[in-house]
Amino acid sequence: MSGNTILEISHFSKTYGNGRRAADDVSLRVEAGDICGFIGHNGAGKSTTIRAIVGVLDFTEGEITIDGHSVKDEPMACKQITAYIPDNPDLYENLTGIQYLSFVADVFGIDAAERQESIRYYADLFGISDDLGDLISAYSHGMKQKLAIISALIHRPRLMVLDEPFVGLDPKAAFTLKEIMRELCEQGAAVFFSTHVLDVAEKLCNKVAIIKQGRIIAAGTMEEFTEGHSLEETFLEADGDA
Amino acid sequence: MRDGFLLLKTLLLSTSRRNIYRYCRDKKKRRKVVGNAVAMTFLYVMLIAYSLALSCGLGVYGMIDAAPAMCAISVSAIALLFTLFQTNGYLFNFRDYDMLLSLPFKTGTVAACRYLYMYIRDIPWYMCISLAMMIGYGIFARPSVIVYPLWIVLSLFLPIVPSLAAALIGFLVAKLTAGHKKTKLLQTVLMFVFLIACFSSRFFIDSLFRDDKVQETFEKTSAMSGRIAGIYLPAGWFSDAVTRLDIGSILLLVGTAAVLFAAVFSLVGRSYRSINSALKTQGAARRPRLSGQRRRGVVTAIAFKEFRRLTGSTTYMTNAAMGIVLAALLGVVTLVFGFDKIIAVVTKDAPLDAAMLRPAIPFIVYFFIGMVATTACSPSLEGKCFWILQSLPVEMKTVYQGKMLFNMLLTAPFMAFSTLCLCVSAKAPALDTALDLLLGFALCAFSTAWGCVCGVKHIQLDWENEVEVLKQSPAVVIYMLPNMFVVMGLVVLAVFLGTRVDHRLLTLLWTLIASVLALLSYRRVLKLSVRRV
Numbered sequence: 001m002s003g004n005t006i007l008e009i010s011h012f013s014k015t016y017g018n019g020r021r022a023a024d025d026v027s028l029r030v031e032a033g034d035i036c037g038f039i040g041h042n043g044a045g046k047s048t049t050i051r052a053i054v055g056v057l058d059f060t061e062g063e064i065t066i067d068g069h070s071v072k073d074e075p076m077a078c079k080q081i082t083a084y085i086p087d088n089p090d091l092y093e094n095l096t097g098i099q100y101l102s103f104v105a106d107v108f109g110i111d112a113a114e115r116q117e118s119i120r121y122y123a124d125l126f127g128i129s130d131d132l133g134d135l136i137s138a139y140s141h142g143m144k145q146k147l148a149i150i151s152a153l154i155h156r157p158r159l160m161v162l163d164e165p166f167v168g169l170d171p172k173a174a175f176t177l178k179e180i181m182r183e184l185c186e187q188g189a190a191v192f193f194s195t196h197v198l199d200v201a202e203k204l205c206n207k208v209a210i211i212k213q214g215r216i217i218a219a220g221t222m223e224e225f226t227e228g229h230s231l232e233e234t235f236l237e238a239d240g241d242a
Numbered sequence: 243m244r245d246g247f248l249l250l251k252t253l254l255l256s257t258s259r260r261n262i263y264r265y266c267r268d269k270k271k272r273r274k275v276v277g278n279a280v281a282m283t284f285l286y287v288m289l290i291a292y293s294l295a296l297s298c299g300l301g302v303y304g305m306i307d308a309a310p311a312m313c314a315i316s317v318s319a320i321a322l323l324f325t326l327f328q329t330n331g332y333l334f335n336f337r338d339y340d341m342l343l344s345l346p347f348k349t350g351t352v353a354a355c356r357y358l359y360m361y362i363r364d365i366p367w368y369m370c371i372s373l374a375m376m377i378g379y380g381i382f383a384r385p386s387v388i389v390y391p392l393w394i395v396l397s398l399f400l401p402i403v404p405s406l407a408a409a410l411i412g413f414l415v416a417k418l419t420a421g422h423k424k425t426k427l428l429q430t431v432l433m434f435v436f437l438i439a440c441f442s443s444r445f446f447i448d449s450l451f452r453d454d455k456v457q458e459t460f461e462k463t464s465a466m467s468g469r470i471a472g473i474y475l476p477a478g479w480f481s482d483a484v485t486r487l488d489i490g491s492i493l494l495l496v497g498t499a500a501v502l503f504a505a506v507f508s509l510v511g512r513s514y515r516s517i518n519s520a521l522k523t524q525g526a527a528r529r530p531r532l533s534g535q536r537r538r539g540v541v542t543a544i545a546f547k548e549f550r551r552l553t554g555s556t557t558y559m560t561n562a563a564m565g566i567v568l569a570a571l572l573g574v575v576t577l578v579f580g581f582d583k584i585i586a587v588v589t590k591d592a593p594l595d596a597a598m599l600r601p602a603i604p605f606i607v608y609f610f611i612g613m614v615a616t617t618a619c620s621p622s623l624e625g626k627c628f629w630i631l632q633s634l635p636v637e638m639k640t641v642y643q644g645k646m647l648f649n650m651l652l653t654a655p656f657m658a659f660s661t662l663c664l665c666v667s668a669k670a671p672a673l674d675t676a677l678d679l680l681l682g683f684a685l686c687a688f689s690t691a692w693g694c695v696c697g698v699k700h701i702q703l704d705w706e707n708e709v710e711v712l713k714q715s716p717a718v719v720i721y722m723l724p725n726m727f728v729v730m731g732l733v734v735l736a737v738f739l740g741t742r743v744d745h746r747l748l749t750l751l752w753t754l755i756a757s758v759l760a761l762l763s764y765r766r767v768l769k770l771s772v773r774r775v
Contacts, residue, residue, distance in 0.1 A: 135261075
């Protein structure tokens, strides 16, 4: 295994009770410094793959490793260095924003000074510092998304996995998130995210993978993949061919 | 250990009403929190009063030594049932599963914390019974001072064994059904089987000692408690610990709870993720077909949506449909074994015959049917989807009419079936049967409308888990407990008055009262719905 490989998925498959394969022999590699976009139709298997990566979904076929640790055999080691932001974060509605962030910081064992600095920095960036004392139930969808992003950044993850992260974010927050993703990668981490917004993927990602009916139909660097065309054109072409 | 404590603390904080009161800026919501706390306190006081009266009754009749065993059995039985109802929802199939499992927690820690969270939330109910019975025991037995702290501490351990047993049953049900095409149906059926087995166990234990000829009810109950304590060892250990200060019993009770806890969660932790994965992806595994499209009226469409909501959740189904299943079962059992025999078993050979109990038939059936009204919980169960109803071009009163129609369609046929079975078995004349059916329907209408009043007035949309609504929401508790106590009183009153007044006239009078109350409740729902638009 490469020392720079942060996420490696090898022949991962997930079959449901009725025999339907939500993910079929998925193999991918994300290196340190990569921002990898994961593209596909609704129901193509993106969320299934993401949930398996972050250790939420049980699987028997294939192997997924994060920084050399097996998700199946060393889940705790994987989770310590991973951050996950689901598409519709279910946060504890009756906690205040700061109570939730403190909980996550406690889970990762972040000391008081570091967490304070981190929370203040990111909350200011996303413009929710004044709302952290309110109950999460009073937050809008976008604010909840911002809170989930801050909670994911508290422990400085090596791998950030995001499911449709830009849905519900205002333009400024979306820009901030993209900047944060770039910064993380410059510091040697990797980002793996699913999206339907091909323009964003094209501008932000250096790698891309397309999944259709559970199978990876195309994957590679953005340059290799698009070969001078737009990502949208290439995606539609690949989607039609497969 | 640190992780477990942290998670448990956060789970409790996340559903803490105090936290909402402290940080919520919405005054209306804060007032609601206070109102709910007052309502819950009232119910706790009712339970304390009932338990205190029971232990004082034992004391008055010179049987106070049976109080600890009776306390242990009552707490254990409630813990078993509460946990059985809550396992699916608290331990499995919970909303924050993805968030928790993506954090660095061991699956065993998550499972154990979810169990402890469920246990701690139910502790007030257990302690109300236990502390009230301790006071009664203290007044009549005058034990040494050490008994009081010992009683309190051991009361915390008492519910652990039965609730762990219930959690284990829930785990086995989830494990057996996870991944199956008809998971929810199978889960519901299996949970019903276990629940009915629990309800029937009392009669099974009783029948083991049927040869005994004890006359007085208190003596019988006291003697039976002693015998159950002989079979159900933790109850016996508790009794020995507080009556004889037996160190061995204390160690056995505490040790068994601790060992069982470790064993159950080591087992559950191993397949926790695979079970939850299978349960969570069940929807994705389905291949729905677009068929059976039909145009319905608005009220009928809402009623049909309620039906789908009920059958779509095992937790909702087992909680809401338990009463009607028990009523149907009562009907069948009575038809098979005979009304007289059932009376003899239930009343432990009390001097009551079928003719005396006949006027109470609709109330007996209603005791089960009215146990839960879907209208009490369904407004709150809309939760975050309440906006769908609010944004539809229908008035809220139409929405509640749909919910009430569904509850009537759910309860009335079972009411009719069970009443008919009991009447046939009791050889009631046709006119009596018709009047009983009429009263039954009036009671169903009252239960439906009154449940809806409670549901709308105490609507709670910001829940984390539907078990919170189904088991602990003020709407359900305010509907259920007074309803049950009043019906128990009405059974006695109907039997008493039936021996003195013409029972047909009496049934008509009950029907009239129930109908008026149903109408008043219905009008109240309409008023409340206008206020909420």
